[in-house]
Amino acid sequence: MPESGVPPGTLVMLVLRVLQSGPLHGYAIAQRIHTLSSDVLQVEEGSLYPALQRILVKGWARAEWGVSETNRRVRFYRLTPAGRARLATEMGEYERVNAAIRTVLRTA
Amino acid sequence: MGELWRRLWYLLNRARFERELREEMDAHRAMKRETEPRFGNSLRLREEAADEWGWAWLDRLTQDLRFACRLLWRAPAFTLTAISVLALGVGVNLAAFQVIDSVALSWLPVRSPETLVRLYRRSPQGTSTAFSFPAFAFYRQNASSLKSAIALVGGGVTFGDENRRGDAEFVTANYFSDLGATPLAGRLLDSRDEAADADAVIVLSERAWASTLGGERAAIGRPLRVNGRPFTLVGVVPRSFVGLEDRTADAWIPLVQHRAAFPGSTLLEDWRSDAVRFFARVHDLTAAGAAQEELRPIVNRLRSMRPEHVWKDEWLALRPAGHYVTFDEAAPGFALIGCLVGLVLIAACVNLGLLVLARTLGRDREFAVRLSVGATRGRIIRQLLTEHLLLGVMGASAGCFVAIEAARAALTLTGAPGGLTPHFNLRAVAVAALLAVVSSVLFGFAPAYQALRPAVSRRLRLRSILVGIQVAAASTLLIVAGLLVRGVTRVVRVPLGFDYHRTLLADPDLTSHGTTEAAAQAYWSDVETRIRAQPGVRNAALTSLPPFGNRVWVNREHTIIYHVTPAYFDTLRIALVRGRIFNDGEAGVTLVSEALARRRWPGEDAIGKEYEGATIIGVVGNARTVRISDGLATECYRAMTPRQMSEAVMVIRTEESRGATAATLQAVMRGNHRHLTPSVVPLQDAFEDKLAAPRRFALVASTLGICALLLAVIGLGGMVAFTVMQRTREIGVRMALGARPSHVVRAIARQFTTPLAIGAAAGSLLAASAGAILSRELFGVSNLDPLAHGGAFLLFAVVAALATLPSVRRAIHLDPVQTLRHE
Numbered sequence A: 001m002p003e004s005g006v007p008p009g010t011l012v013m014l015v016l017r018v019l020q021s022g023p024l025h026g027y028a029i030a031q032r033i034h035t036l037s038s039d040v041l042q043v044e045e046g047s048l049y050p051a052l053q054r055i056l057v058k059g060w061a062r063a064e065w066g067v068s069e070t071n072r073r074v075r076f077y078r079l080t081p082a083g084r085a086r087l088a089t090e091m092g093e094y095e096r097v098n099a100a101i102r103t104v105l106r107t108a
Numbered sequence B: 001m002g003e004l005w006r007r008l009w010y011l012l013n014r015a016r017f018e019r020e021l022r023e024e025m026d027a028h029r030a031m032k033r034e035t036e037p038r039f040g041n042s043l044r045l046r047e048e049a050a051d052e053w054g055w056a057w058l059d060r061l062t063q064d065l066r067f068a069c070r071l072l073w074r075a076p077a078f079t080l081t082a083i084s085v086l087a088l089g090v091g092v093n094l095a096a097f098q099v100i101d102s103v104a105l106s107w108l109p110v111r112s113p114e115t116l117v118r119l120y121r122r123s124p125q126g127t128s129t130a131f132s133f134p135a136f137a138f139y140r141q142n143a144s145s146l147k148s149a150i151a152l153v154g155g156g157v158t159f160g161d162e163n164r165r166g167d168a169e170f171v172t173a174n175y176f177s178d179l180g181a182t183p184l185a186g187r188l189l190d191s192r193d194e195a196a197d198a199d200a201v202i203v204l205s206e207r208a209w210a211s212t213l214g215g216e217r218a219a220i221g222r223p224l225r226v227n228g229r230p231f232t233l234v235g236v237v238p239r240s241f242v243g244l245e246d247r248t249a250d251a252w253i254p255l256v257q258h259r260a261a262f263p264g265s266t267l268l269e270d271w272r273s274d275a276v277r278f279f280a281r282v283h284d285l286t287a288a289g290a291a292q293e294e295l296r297p298i299v300n301r302l303r304s305m306r307p308e309h310v311w312k313d314e315w316l317a318l319r320p321a322g323h324y325v326t327f328d329e330a331a332p333g334f335a336l337i338g339c340l341v342g343l344v345l346i347a348a349c350v351n352l353g354l355l356v357l358a359r360t361l362g363r364d365r366e367f368a369v370r371l372s373v374g375a376t377r378g379r380i381i382r383q384l385l386t387e388h389l390l391l392g393v394m395g396a397s398a399g400c401f402v403a404i405e406a407a408r409a410a411l412t413l414t415g416a417p418g419g420l421t422p423h424f425n426l427r428a429v430a431v432a433a434l435l436a437v438v439s440s441v442l443f444g445f446a447p448a449y450q451a452l453r454p455a456v457s458r459r460l461r462l463r464s465i466l467v468g469i470q471v472a473a474a475s476t477l478l479i480v481a482g483l484l485v486r487g488v489t490r491v492v493r494v495p496l497g498f499d500y501h502r503t504l505l506a507d508p509d510l511t512s513h514g515t516t517e518a519a520a521q522a523y524w525s526d527v528e529t530r531i532r533a534q535p536g537v538r539n540a541a542l543t544s545l546p547p548f549g550n551r552v553w554v555n556r557e558h559t560i561i562y563h564v565t566p567a568y569f570d571t572l573r574i575a576l577v578r579g580r581i582f583n584d585g586e587a588g589v590t591l592v593s594e595a596l597a598r599r600r601w602p603g604e605d606a607i608g609k610e611y612e613g614a615t616i617i618g619v620v621g622n623a624r625t626v627r628i629s630d631g632l633a634t635e636c637y638r639a640m641t642p643r644q645m646s647e648a649v650m651v652i653r654t655e656e657s658r659g660a661t662a663a664t665l666q667a668v669m670r671g672n673h674r675h676l677t678p679s680v681v682p683l684q685d686a687f688e689d690k691l692a693a694p695r696r697f698a699l700v701a702s703t704l705g706i707c708a709l710l711l712a713v714i715g716l717g718g719m720v721a722f723t724v725m726q727r728t729r730e731i732g733v734r735m736a737l738g739a740r741p742s743h744v745v746r747a748i749a750r751q752f753t754t755p756l757a758i759g760a761a762a763g764s765l766l767a768a769s770a771g772a773i774l775s776r777e778l779f780g781v782s783n784l785d786p787l788a789h790g791g792a793f794l795l796f797a798v799v800a801a802l803a804t805l806p807s808v809r810r811a812i813h814l815d816p817v818q819t820l821r822h823e
Helices: A011-019 A026-034 A043-058 A080-106 B003-012 B014-031 B042-051 B056-074 B076-105 B131-141 B175-179 B206-213 B255-261 B285-305 B327-361 B366-373 B377-413 B426-450 B457-491 B517-532 B594-600 B662-670 B684-725 B728-734 B741-773 B786-812 B816-822
Strands: A062-067 A073-079 B115-123 B127-128 B147-160 B165-171 B203-204 B225-228 B227-237 B252-255 B275-280 B314-318 B501-509 B537-543 B561-564 B576-579 B589-593 B612-619 B636-639 B650-655 B679-682
Touching: A011 A026, A011 A080, A026 B014, A026 B225, A026 B255, A026 B501, A043 A062, A043 A073, A043 B003, A073 A080, A073 B014, A073 B131, A073 B561, B003 B014, B014 B042, B014 B377, B042 B076, B042 B131, B056 B327, B056 B377, B056 B816, B076 B327, B076 B426, B127 B377, B131 B147, B131 B285, B147 B175, B147 B576, B147 B594, B203 B206, B206 B227, B225 B501, B227 B426, B227 B537, B252 B255, B252 B517, B255 B327, B285 B314, B285 B589, B285 B679, B327 B426, B327 B684, B377 B426, B377 B684, B426 B457, B426 B501, B457 B684, B457 B741, B501 B662, B501 B684, B517 B537, B517 B650, B517 B662, B589 B594, B594 B612, B594 B636, B662 B679, B679 B684, B684 B728, B684 B741, B684 B786, B728 B741, B728 B816, B741 B786
Parallel strands: B165 B252, B203 B227, B561 B636, B589 B612
Antiparallel strands: A062 A073, B115 B127, B115 B275, B115 B314, B147 B165, B147 B275, B203 B252, B225 B227, B501 B650, B501 B679, B537 B561, B537 B650, B576 B612, B589 B636
């Protein structure tokens, strides 16, 4: 299956979603999205890190330094309550839009 | 922690966060498998991630600022000139604003200034601020909406030794406590001073205390003679005190002690003496209207009790009194000041425009290079904007220093009290910022922007317009200043129609002492005999209107009506042109001035005609004794009758070097009327006092004119210098082809003649219309006065020629061969 980039506007939601099950570092976030999407979605550093900085500034996640499974110093991102709330909103909105698009595609 | 705080946190700890981001992204790269693609330059990726912190604009701004600083640093002559020009323009305007702000917009530094009101007597026929004390007391007692009524009555007194005169304010005892004033030493007046058996007390101003008693603390609580009467000095009012309408007072005395200072005074009982100025407090200013309505029936009640002392249809108006001057009353003056300083601002802005225009002529190449290596037009515009805003901010900051000093000097010059200092409040900062942005963006950036558009003809037209405006603004100010100066000097040189040298003005202030007509008549006949007997006294006469005084009595057609004794004309050296002078007390006859005779009966003999119900028996020369700025001088003289005696003053002509001095004559004036403390001053001094205000005004206008001239010279000088530089090659060619220096000068001058001529004409026109508005200050000088107009142009021409001389010299001495090889 060919790989593709993440649809615009959904990256923050995806990141927040994969963080829901526990703190992860940047590379692991990209990996998780990649595997969970059955290798379809490819997250580039060029878009991942701006998104992470945005999440930090907005207060949706907190970062703390730790050691990775390969013994590297990495930053783990942990979801905050504000981040959870945001995820719920974004997912709700996404579902709504998605359903609407599907309806249009089906009936038009 | 909100989002804004987090962003700020990132900004403040930026180095640390950037380091962490780098470490994190490096780790990410290292963890990537070989098969995964690698995109992008890592620095660029990092910068994009860091942009999410929201400070990218700040980075670009600092970059622009750094570049602007470098550019300005590299052109120090331009930068310094531009900053000085802006500092002058902004400074002068900000100073004017601060003066207006501190006198009319800011509240007085007293307790609750927002509830202070002043009462005015109003009727369809007129307005007055003067109440009689019984009326004041009646309103104080009956108007429940007025809280703490304050009365002020002015009076001239001597305190300490007999020759030290000062202005006293007689005030209700609540005056200081109500305004929240604190004493510098001792105590101020309070309710115990208003008791019927209270001791006579006085408080002095800090200035009077220092000058009379040497600032001696021991003097407080000790006796101090006021008008020769025993008073006790109880305290000192600090210099910083700003009161109501008593700005120059030297002393304050409880109103109930008026008779103690002026024996015989009937002020407190007399319904006819309108001497009280009436202030009060209302609950808040919105209640002023209601209070005003509430006063109507009270006024009507007083009218039914005292019909002769309340005007027909009289009502009382309440006006806010919490400012140093009321804005409405001072608005015309403010508008005038605004226009004058506005001209300086225009001159400064235009000047900046010329400077920038000249500078950008040499930047064409820079812009072209930057555009060709990939800068967008937007980026260059933003850069230019930053550059000129930076100039504007620097100029305005320098202007703030100029403004503080200038505003302080202006307030001191006008004799404002110490507590009234120009403050640097939010309003002032806003005005400064506005001035900086308008002047730098409109007049700095706009001409620079022209350089991005390569239409040279348009740029030349813009330059001509700027030169024209510059000349117009400068010449307007110079001419207005010239007119004012001419006015003041004219008063000194042009004869007023009488001789005030070696003449004294004696005023015993009989009205303050409640002197009756009969007593006044007896006093004057006694004093006149004794004054005439003094060695060195040539003549003496009585008049109802003191020369150079503020009192004036006119009829419907603005003829001034004097009541004088026959010796008046000889004493003041007013010539009798025709007919005869009336005898002492002669009724039914009158004298008129030549101007009045000519105006009323042109081409006829006025003698024998009727005027104001009396027969004209003589015509005398025009003598502007009261309204010295009045060019018309229509006057009418009647013989003095006992009715005017208590208000009358004496004019005394003395002989040179014969010992009749103010001090000796004062002693004579007093004689055995021990309760009086007459003032005797040379008329020359009164004349100087009268001229002080117009002189100050002329000084301010001249200062502004010189500012504008300076600006114009900087602008024109710079412009010509750049023109010569720009046309070096052309001049070289011309000279190589045999042009003489005069041709070269003419070629340079030609492009400036039209804007110069139009600017000068516009300036002349503007100044003439300003002169028409100012006619009262011009003392009869025409607003088209050729000397003022011509003088301004001559001054401008000479200074401009001097400023452009170096560039012109350079143009003439160009070596054609060298200039041609140079390119």
